[in-house]
Amino acid sequence: MTAFVAILVDGYRELVAKKLFTLSMVLSLLVVAVIGIGGLNEQGVTIFGFTIEVPFINSTMFTPAEFYKLMFNSVGVTFWLGWLACLLALVSSAGMFPEMVSSGVVENMLSRPTERWRLYMYKFTAGLLFTAAQMGVFCLASFLVIGLRGGAWEPGLFLAIPLVTLLYSYLFAMSALLGTITRSAIAALLLTILFWGFLFTVNSAENLVNGFRIARVKECQAIESLMQKRQKENPQADISDLHSELEREQATLGNLQFWHRVVFVLKTALPKTDETTSLLQRWTVQASNMQDESGDDAEEVADNAPKQRRRGGPGFGNTRTKNSVVVAAIEADQRSRGVGWILGTSAVFEIMTLGLGCWLFSRRDF
Amino acid sequence: MQSQNNNVIVLEGLSKVYSGNTHALRDVALHVGAGEIFGLLGPNGAGKSTLVKVLLTVVKPTVARGTMLGQPIGDKKTLAQVGYLPEQHRLAPYLTARQAVEFVAALSGVDRSTRKKRAAELLDRVGLANWMDRRVNVFSKGMRQRAGLAAALVNNPKIVFLDEPTDGVDPVGRVEIRDLLIQMRREGRTVFLNSHLLGEAEQVCDRVAILVQGRVVKQGRMVDLQQEGSRQELTVRWTGAALTGNVRALPFRGMQIAPTVNPDGAHQYVFSDLDSSAAQPAIDAARAAGGDIISLLPIHQRLEELFMKIVVDPTTGKAPPPGAGS
Numbered sequence: 001m002t003a004f005v006a007i008l009v010d011g012y013r014e015l016v017a018k019k020l021f022t023l024s025m026v027l028s029l030l031v032v033a034v035i036g037i038g039g040l041n042e043q044g045v046t047i048f049g050f051t052i053e054v055p056f057i058n059s060t061m062f063t064p065a066e067f068y069k070l071m072f073n074s075v076g077v078t079f080w081l082g083w084l085a086c087l088l089a090l091v092s093s094a095g096m097f098p099e100m101v102s103s104g105v106v107e108n109m110l111s112r113p114t115e116r117w118r119l120y121m122y123k124f125t126a127g128l129l130f131t132a133a134q135m136g137v138f139c140l141a142s143f144l145v146i147g148l149r150g151g152a153w154e155p156g157l158f159l160a161i162p163l164v165t166l167l168y169s170y171l172f173a174m175s176a177l178l179g180t181i182t183r184s185a186i187a188a189l190l191l192t193i194l195f196w197g198f199l200f201t202v203n204s205a206e207n208l209v210n211g212f213r214i215a216r217v218k219e220c221q222a223i224e225s226l227m228q229k230r231q232k233e234n235p236q237a238d239i240s241d242l243h244s245e246l247e248r249e250q251a252t253l254g255n256l257q258f259w260h261r262v263v264f265v266l267k268t269a270l271p272k273t274d275e276t277t278s279l280l281q282r283w284t285v286q287a288s289n290m291q292d293e294s295g296d297d298a299e300e301v302a303d304n305a306p307k308q309r310r311r312g313g314p315g316f317g318n319t320r321t322k323n324s325v326v327v328a329a330i331e332a333d334q335r336s337r338g339v340g341w342i343l344g345t346s347a348v349f350e351i352m353t354l355g356l357g358c359w360l361f362s363r364r365d366f
Numbered sequence: 367m368q369s370q371n372n373n374v375i376v377l378e379g380l381s382k383v384y385s386g387n388t389h390a391l392r393d394v395a396l397h398v399g400a401g402e403i404f405g406l407l408g409p410n411g412a413g414k415s416t417l418v419k420v421l422l423t424v425v426k427p428t429v430a431r432g433t434m435l436g437q438p439i440g441d442k443k444t445l446a447q448v449g450y451l452p453e454q455h456r457l458a459p460y461l462t463a464r465q466a467v468e469f470v471a472a473l474s475g476v477d478r479s480t481r482k483k484r485a486a487e488l489l490d491r492v493g494l495a496n497w498m499d500r501r502v503n504v505f506s507k508g509m510r511q512r513a514g515l516a517a518a519l520v521n522n523p524k525i526v527f528l529d530e531p532t533d534g535v536d537p538v539g540r541v542e543i544r545d546l547l548i549q550m551r552r553e554g555r556t557v558f559l560n561s562h563l564l565g566e567a568e569q570v571c572d573r574v575a576i577l578v579q580g581r582v583v584k585q586g587r588m589v590d591l592q593q594e595g596s597r598q599e600l601t602v603r604w605t606g607a608a609l610t611g612n613v614r615a616l617p618f619r620g621m622q623i624a625p626t627v628n629p630d631g632a633h634q635y636v637f638s639d640l641d642s643s644a645a646q647p648a649i650d651a652a653r654a655a656g657g658d659i660i661s662l663l664p665i666h667q668r669l670e671e672l673f674m675k676i677v678v679d680p681t682t683g684k685a686p687p688p689g690a691g692s
Contacts, residue, residue, distance in 0.1 A: 002472050006469055006472030017459075104455045107424050108450070108452060108517070112445055112474050112475075113474060365384070365426055366424050
């Protein structure tokens, strides 16, 4: 326990000594300040008394509380916590493991009574302090801004602390492993960013293939429905064109299902950074009782009576189904993926990465 | 020779083979007695640091038969009673000397109040009383070495491993570190010293082992090793005329040094490099030849001489290449 606390305190001192830690803290507060200085009136968004006219964001559409929560989710969670803050945290902490295993330092660590795997895990936990502390500051500041400026006190915002720390931990586990192997902060950082890019690519590929797959399912359903409708109207009607179209769509669907399975298996094995952020948005929205904008789409699917409003999402080659229906079906599919799958499979990957790091650190000669 | 029971380190067979079939240590067997200063000597790449690292679990042994403080080599809990100053150690630059020493103490499981007290005491003892709250990144190499020594002692260890402790330290600092080693011995600690500096080792070590290409080629008490190759130096004084003939007739096997002539006309000869068996016959012969014995002094073999005899190949006159080879 003494060694654990010592390594935590040492990790904190190491991060504080690095200017990037302070910079990240300051930037976190700046992001909250940007959220906080904005306001709403009937025309749009106000900043320092100046009004920027925004048709869909004004006091007739949103209450102040909803506006600040929307800002927290879209700016704070999606851009800041999900990307930039994680990147800064990675940059700041990339040197922790290479420094620990460097000659002249590692001897002092290993020649102590603590087992190597424990040292590795203690150091890893110390690295997570960075994100947890930053999230804590960010959430507290956001909580105060939303409470004071929006009049809504939402403790649910603090869910961001464990969730973003978890998101960062997927990447930091990889950074720790790479830092232990390469003993280089720059190599560890670059390879981790490359890994993050790989996760993004796999996630995008899965989303894309899944989008086309769902669009094909919807198209097949639409064609079958049309065939039934035509035959009902006129049993002698020539529907051979629809038959061949259906066969084409089914053939494409078969291909897409195969490739989706391949990408989905790969994605299942990897940490899901994007879904974890989405989970955060979903939970903070639920926790703060904010209206979930995707609720309309769920109804569209359920009622099978899609509204005319297009979501503006990309088309998936669907000609017989509205884009909004396809997008809603995709969102419904994504939401059907449970928390257990998102966090559980990511945690399995992280545990395996940490296990590999501990094993390498434990058996290596220094 | 100390009994096995008094030994804090007993190695019966310790080997380390790195990948590529490189033998860093080959069946090393040695013992270190409690409360002594033990010197591990050897040329670069002989495996000295590797041996210490194996004992301290920094390097995994291929074979390790032996004990340290009564526990098998590699036992982690034993390390709570061991201090270590690694060669070219680095203290975290963002810590003050006090924080760095306290950090090492905490890693060894020393409780908060004890480590605070001991860190301050030890930093004072190594001459860093006025620097303990300054960050170590402003320290000179010698100051870092002193802080490292304080860190090595902060857990009140029974055995202290010091790998080149005087590396980068100025002459005054070296004397201070030497005094510190002697003080550690007085306190009952065992000091395991790795050093290239034979003169320093000779001054402080009770026992030494010489490691060459991963093998212990010589070990023993310093006194024994010095006596093993010791010689005697006999000084004889003659007065009178027919000295030269008498002296030349002496059955001395030692080297004869050119005589000096005293102001009173007496001739004084110094015979050096006499082995112990030749001393008494030489005295008798000198007396029989009318000489007065001025002195018979034992000349101990210097560690450097012994080291060179062992390390340097007599046929080539060169030391073995670094590394233990494959």
